[in-house]
Amino acid sequence: MGILNVTPDSFSDGGDYTDVEIAVKHAKEMIEDGVDIIDIGGQSTRPGYVEISFDEEMKRVVPVIQAIRAFSDIPISIDTYFPEVAKAALEAGADIVNDVKGMDVSGMVEVVAKYQAPIIIMHSRPRQEGVSIFDDLAQFYQEKIALCQAHNISKENICFDPGIGFHKSMEDNELILSFPEKCRYEDYPLLYGVSRKRTIAHLINEDKPKERDFGSVAASLYSLEKGVEMVRVHNVKGMSDTLAVWNKLKMN
Structure with a gap:
């Protein structure tokens, strides 16, 4: 999954792709x-971000989606x-809907159900006191599965994201990154988004x-080797080339 932020204030590339023509060129x-998959976002969720209105976010993302659809059927989230x-x-x-608040906002589950869209449900809540990060994730997943079932959302349309960097300590972030198998619930697929985040900054x-791409690719590759189905990255070429070489060497 490649990141396309059409925002002026994202932590690593804010302002780079706010113009539709430039955003399409990057796509x-x-x-x-x-x-x-191209993941298009119109609002920064970096630490300390200031929320914009849904009207403003729509004005940023819809023209870019329409412009990409004019020449490509690449999956867009x-x-x-x-x-x-x-x-x-x-x-x-x-x-696809990639929801960083994990359908905690009223009305999101109804939209997903109406359009039968695949949904990526991120855990972005503060961890419950006295509960391990892995148990907290499991309880969150169970809650969201029940919510989806109540709205007739197909199991095949559900993917989870443990939310590295969202309301989590550095210790919890590193545990999630180190032990993806403990972040899985049953056979639901996982998305990991660690690209350029503070966890990488801490490790290197x-x-x-923008100087964290090599570390980001290494962390993403580790996640994939541990069974994660999808990684969300800024540097698509770096990730794609790394996977191509890695998979070729493993076959030899």
Whole structure:
């Protein structure tokens, strides 16, 4: 999954792709580099972010989705927790909802159910006191599975994201990254998004987000080797090339 932030304030690439033409150019580059899904977000969720309205977020993402759909049928996910934005994005041609608030916002589950869209449900709540991060994740997954079942959302449309960096301590982030098998619930697929995050900065002592790509690729590759189905990255070419070489060498 390649990241396309059409935001002025994302922590590593804010302002880089706010123009539709530039965003589309980057989407084309990611497609050439082997991306499987383009994840489009119109609101930064970096630490300390200031929330924008769903109207403003829609104005940022819908034109980009429409422009990409004019030349490609590449799967597109909409990175949002606003049900209004999810609805507008799906109607504009997006395929998947990537919800960083894990359908905690009222109305999101109804949108997902209505459009029968695949949903990526992120855990972004503070951990319960006295409960391990892995038990907390399991309880969250169970709650969200029950919610989906109550709204007739197919199991095949559900993917979980343990939410590295979201309301979590550095220790919990590193546990999630180190033990993906403990973050899985039954056979539901997992998405890991660690690209350029503070967890990588901590591991390699690098303050500049755009200089964290090598560490991000290494962490993402480790996750995939541990069975994670999907990784969300900024540097698609770096991830794609790494996987190509890794898989070729493993076959020899």
